[in-house]
Amino acid sequence: MGSQEVSSTVDWQGKHVTVAGLGVSGIPAARALHERGALVTVVNDGDDERARAQAAELEALGITVRLGDGATLPPSTELVVTAPGWQPDKPLFLAAAEAGVPVWGDVELAWRLRGDDGREPAPWLAVTGTNGKTTTVRMLASILEAAGLRTAAVGNIGVSLLDAVLGEREYDILAVELSSYQLHWAPSLRAHSAAVLNLAPDHLDWHGSMAAYAADKGRVYEGNTVACVYNAADPATEDLVREADVEEGCRAIGFTLGAPGPSQLGVVDGILVDRAFVANRQKQAQELAEVTDVDPPAPHNIANALAAAALARAFGVEPAAVRDGLRAFRPDAHRIEHVADIDEVRYVDDSKATNTHATEASLAAYDSIVWIAGGLAKGATFDELVTGAAKRLRGVVLIGSDRALIREALTRHAPEVPVVDLDRTDTGAMSEAVARAAELARPGDTVLLAPACASMDMFTNYNKRGEAFADAVRARADESA
Template identity: 55%
Template structure:
């Protein structure tokens, strides 16, 4: 049997994985989970990671105990494809952050060696004798993935199903697959990176929430990014859910190769047509999964069920989640209860305080212009705190579309050239305050000996915003950029904002 024939036969946990020579790249959550799974399956595993840190060495020690053949930590090991027990690898399983241009992966591709992601591996081992096999509801999009996957899981659980949110949301999908009790349904959040390395998924229902320019540096072009996002719909069995307000996602469905009988289901924040879910008179309604959909709709929930702050994009996310679970067969009352039970967590359109009539909102999760646009659209007079690691995106469209609602902009980030240029071009009359990129103080070392000085920088930004905002204004921290230039994560950035705002509250108490 050739290597390709053997790989093609590996479609269940109980297939013959023994002795398969595998290189796993990355020892983060997904890489560790992939290596651990493959070792349990009997494969011979070599794991490679560029970071030779104390944390990674501890993880490596654990994998050695359970049977990893070799663990190679340090940048020198990522420049070429290692041998496995002196022989060429038969398979590479990569962590999603590793781009196709990375030398080790490029070498594997050039040698004709198959490259899977952890999601592809999880799909192939999902069936296991003696355990239930979960259906998958898969979610991607430039923004809103985590919220939508959480809402979907909450709705499934409200229906009495054993369900979990997994994938890019934090719980590796392989960990969910290996749960001893198994699941009825897994709501799987998939990034464009994970989709790039996935090849054979066949979910029950799928959705691409939206698309906008993002991760161009990883994919090489926006066209490549769109192509990887479109893979979400391949081989879908019951329902391809698309954003009726964004033609690109509908086109993805039209071009997808799906299982016969699969339906296209739209979601819209306006009045839904037949085979859509949408909004009618402050109600979320279904005109897709009921028999009388030509002339009626089923009530799913009220807008008020989404909470105090329910911007348009949150409504869209709830409708997308509802369409996915309705495709599985969840009844309307469970959709409503799932929305009511859902806790969105911090850093997503999070009301922090209202001080002297000024609303302070933390949306640190808005790490790109598309997400920031959704936040800005929810408010009328905004003092906007923005900036950070731009990932090569263009801010012109964002600023031009929302310049009319900007009272002032407070700019953070080590390199804000692109954002500042867009503001000068498209909002020349809006006051701009730039917070110095480097300050001394509460730094934490990062690569290259620079320091993250997030706390002091955010305190300066909040103080500047407080000096401008008046009764009726919203101070919105929606950076439209990644955080790693001055913070350790978007959560660190959001926490710094919350702490700074609470400092203002305490100072006025």
């Protein structure tokens, strides 16, 4: 479709649109298009009880729904709007390409529909990266709220962008989390400012290669007007800035855990400082907050705070609001969440660490660790992770279907570290894992659930895995009380 703006010019009346997928994005897309007079057909691979209930609600509105057949392009389709997770090589999209039918994601649709009700559309501050997106976006929203701005954390965070853009509430600015999937299907998105937090191999089965994955992440910088925020410790993110086609005057702004150079935010003597959005960035630095204002003050979380601060400052937010917003922020459950201290051992739930990059950051936050790891590896390798963490490991407890991959890496790179291999994948394994970890731990240690793997071999999702860990820890705390 190119990148021409069509939000105010599309005549949806009678336009045949196929929506691919029910769910968080598909249902709002179908409703929005139907309300604008489009002839909507929803196709969905699944045909379970939940899908049938969702289909019944849409059909009551006059929307056509085809369950159990997400592969065939309906006749007369003029546009496909897809849920972000559907892979680009699905037959539906191949048929659309052959027929010359454009494919948009929910983000693209939201971008093009914003302002079609006559209201001034709110600009977007966008965040992507392999890890840290949700935390950074929520920190950003907290900072913006502290500045007195009407805002919301939306996008891949679980709040539909369509609902935010088309809802009754008006916003001054939106803090938007975007996945690589969403960016792949959003060719005309143009954010006010955007950040790529980091890049590490992930979802390569979907994108096909690391280069394609990085390119989709880099789309977030296209057309930025004020700032492209990158991670000075991750050169690949700066490379994406260099390759981006941005508006005249848009600046590259780095963040670093060290002392910042000009046009960077960083840390000096426990203070988060800004040398980017000051009058004389060659000689001046503006204090924003203290490291202790960030919860928790782990290195990777400080990096998240700096990225959020950079985006907020790009929008003109004052330093005091950065400080107040970071102080008010509380992390989501299962993200480096302190559960309990038992016999001078700290128990921490980072079930959200579902890949090696996230787990590397989690392990770096503690000095002496009994590590609980394992699950579905999703094609990951663990040699680099284990090599970097070996000196911090008091012991390791392995669970899950692909635990052997981690055990083999430990054998190669940390042979002196005691390993408990639990040959079970039932949900009750977590209680045993916590018990065995407690046996390995010494006063001052941290028992850390940071699995480096997905959860679906044993649990519904990472939340359930984290809850099982926390329940087991609390039960142990009650016993020792």
